Amino acid sequence: MTSCRITLDRDFIVGDVPHRLFGSFVEHMGRCVYTGIYEPGHPTANESGFRTDVLDLVHEMGPTVVRYPGGNFVSGYNWEDGVGPVDQRPRRLDGAWHTLETNEFGLHEFMEWSKLANVEVMQAINLGTRGVDAARELVEYANHPGGTYLSDLRRKNGADDPFDIRLWCLGNELDGPWQIGHKTPEEYGRLAKEAAKAMRYVDPTIELVAVGSSNSGMPTFGEWEHTVLTHVYEEVDFISLHAYYQEHDGDAASFLASALDMDHFIESVISTADAVRARGRHNKHINLSFDEWNVWYQRGRNTEDQEHRVKESGWREHPRLIEDEYTMTDAVVVGTFLNSLLRHGDRVHIANQAQLVNVIAPIRTEENGPAWRQATFWPFARMAAVARGKILRTAVTSDRIPTAHYGDADVIDVSATWDEENGRVALFLANRSLDDAADVQVALHGLRGDRVVRAEVLEAPDGADRHVSNTAKAERVSLTHLAGVSVSEAGVALSLPALSWAVIEVTVSSV
């Protein structure tokens, strides 16, 4: 048994829980759109071709904002291809994913789907092959009420009311040599500034995200953010971060501690943005949009060489791409990523798990078949539903686990929120130990604990090991009741099973 002491104080507040922290991502990649959210011939499809079995799971999971249409895809995409009569839309080669894009699904379809899914749209523009003109035209098409060529074209195409898209990404991963239209930070910074200016001339109310580094291991990391923000500081509201993690060579301890790297990445970008702020004598702060994050087995496991296989089999419509099957271990790691994002919620205002369906996703489907929840569905779904009000600072004294990559890590990873209006404190806890349960004591300062209203745990079911996963046939990894959680006026006590993730909610009153 290991142990951990956590102290929460009603006066030690990080900030409000950002509504957009529980975002997701739909890219025209693999089977995320086609046979994922959209499959006209599916038995559950509605009259627009949207799978309602998937929509039901999206409602249950609760993303608040969804980024669209890419990803690498957007850097070669003409938004005009996806509007107008479907039978007249061009079939195109998508070089990013070596895929035949039919354009049967485009902007209007996504807007309609987003309404049904009850999510805000975060629209990415193409700053790879295109530029200022296409960017401002898309804003006019989407957001201008009417009386101009492009806004009237939208109305002719069936949308009388403007789409009113508030949140826009100025391209995708343009620091990456793999990106169509890869740029130096100087080139991108200049282009992003001009695109932003022209987009805001059309609609001054939009919010803009500048492209940051594709991961913290990029050779240009740091320099990219500094140069880009020096150009574009006054024009944008956010800088993006992307990061994917996986277990390497059976080193579970390091993998389970990956959130330490995420913490470090976030804090480095905050420092860089604030350095540009100081240097440029700017008043406002640039906040962070962690608009792609997840576990992704880029090497090994079931995704091995997928990209090569796709290239060998020629240009196909919606091939299977990176359909990772997530394990119990992956679910605990996803829980720690959500904790890291929430702990930094004063500056990370947007975060998008990549992606929503099939492509490294919490929801999986089969064509003409079922839809199901992966193990990683649960930490996201519960945090999106339960994290409300204020983020509380967590003071943690925990036993530690040595890791090869990140030094010593706390056995227990935690984040916490306080919903003053409803008198509730929520704790999101991960136990990184593969072998030992943890005795967790939570002290409440300035708050009086009353009763436990939720105690749920995600752990491997009896007889299964840490590699257990969910499939179309059986969802073996699912939340169960966590017994033995007690609450007193002074705090909460519980025992957290080895390799588990848990959510505890207690009612509290202020003292």
Ligand code: AHR
């Ligand atoms: O989410 C999958 C891909 O990962 C995205 O298209 C790209 O932006 C990132 O490299």
